[in-house]
Amino acid sequence: MASTKTESSNRKLRVLIVDDCATIRLFNKMIVETTRRVVTQVVEDGKEAVDICKGGAVFDLILMDRNMPIMNGIQATKELREMGVTSMIVGVTDANTTSEKQEFMDAGLDDFYSKPLKLAAVQAFIQRIEKKL
Template sequence: MAQSKHGGRKLGQSNKMTALVVDDNMINRTIHHRLLDNLGVENEVVSNGKEAVDIHYSGKMFDLILMDMDMPIMNGIEATKKLRDMGIRSVIAGVSSRAMEEEIREFMEAGLDDYQEKPLTMSKLVSIIHKIN
């Protein structure tokens, strides 16, 4: 299978969808991890934007990245910009409790494919996943 438009699948790799959860809040990471597990999506979790960038530098690729906006060390806006600058074409969905229109616009302009307000629900997650398929 060739690499998809958005995802990171390559020849010889599993057809299973992969995701990276990026959130500094352990409860949110756990919820997002379990929602993805329930959908059969292989996923990893990291706690800030720098870790998200670093895991991509290590060569890992994901079909989907769930990116929080407010995190220490490197926030979601900066991490999204860096990932796009690196040529990462995964679907990146911003997930935040922030509702200020200007902040959401800045996050979208950083390179998001989607934005969902927390709490992330199964229906919101399915809507994001449909952007990949």
């Protein structure tokens, strides 16, 4: 049986939060979960994000920090795209220069947002995803 538009719009979206800072992970998780239409998962670096996706996890939205140890957001985004991950990936970072932002976008981001993450931005990302469902 095919799912209806109502069924797909009522399902909770899966969001992966990737950041090496525990405070930022907690803050972003709280912001994202205020929408009440999401299920979140958090990881500490890009390698964990890649590994969890290799393990079969699927996300509608990945909020990716740029500067992390082990595997940074640029490397992780490139690898996720090479694996065929089609999730919306948004870089959420404090990158300061245009070239840093561009390098991150070129890795395969769908969008870029400067820290700190705000509820209005999360709601806009979720609306974009829901329009595609």
